[in-house]
Amino acid sequence: MDKRMEANRIVKDKIGMSLMHLMSKKNFSDITVTDIITHAKVARASYYRNFSSKEDIIVSLTTDIMENFSNGLEIAGYRYDSKEGILLAFRLFRLYRLFILRVHKAGLASIYQEIFDDYLVRMAGNMKCSDINRYLLYYFSGALYNVFIKWVENGMREDCEQMAMLIYRRGLGPL
Numbered sequence: 001m002d003k004r005m006e007a008n009r010i011v012k013d014k015i016g017m018s019l020m021h022l023m024s025k026k027n028f029s030d031i032t033v034t035d036i037i038t039h040a041k042v043a044r045a046s047y048y049r050n051f052s053s054k055e056d057i058i059v060s061l062t063t064d065i066m067e068n069f070s071n072g073l074e075i076a077g078y079r080y081d082s083k084e085g086i087l088l089a090f091r092l093f094r095l096y097r098l099f100i101l102r103v104h105k106a107g108l109a110s111i112y113q114e115i116f117d118d119y120l121v122r123m124a125g126n127m128k129c130s131d132i133n134r135y136l137l138y139y140f141s142g143a144l145y146n147v148f149i150k151w152v153e154n155g156m157r158e159d160c161e162q163m164a165m166l167i168y169r170r171g172l173g174p175l
Contacts, residue, residue, distance in 0.1 A: 008132075011040075011042050015036060015042060016060060019031065021039060023103075028106035029106075055108065059060070062103070064121045073085055073088060086164040086168050087161060087164035090148070090160040100149075101152050112145070113141065113142065116144075116145060117137070120138075120141050
């Protein structure tokens, strides 16, 4: 990776982390671009070179999470709907819980959910748009997201392994 690309990645990371930090202090709707760039210590031009809105930052961060999930599955050789794949999802949910919970509480869960839905459709491969089984992907995606949010809100008393087994045994995997 050349120096400019690396510098730009660092700027994007600073902006993303700044938004997440600010979301812990303020309502999403009250956060301004000025707040973000001041906290991130980056230029306004750097912000607009990478993002057109605060929602774009959420999309970027969520896409990074999904790439981490996908890479983890690929490295381990797991399917997304296998017992091991579901366990990996819960481990990543736990790792990114503050981000996902802040997005949820800001009323922006649809951004996260749409990216997760799109990821599952891509993972399903050659399934036709008209295939009725596509709805099972959305069922899986929505159910997993809802269970995760409730798990986090309830203090994550159960460990990831328990949660993954519960989901897997109750018919959410494999699709």
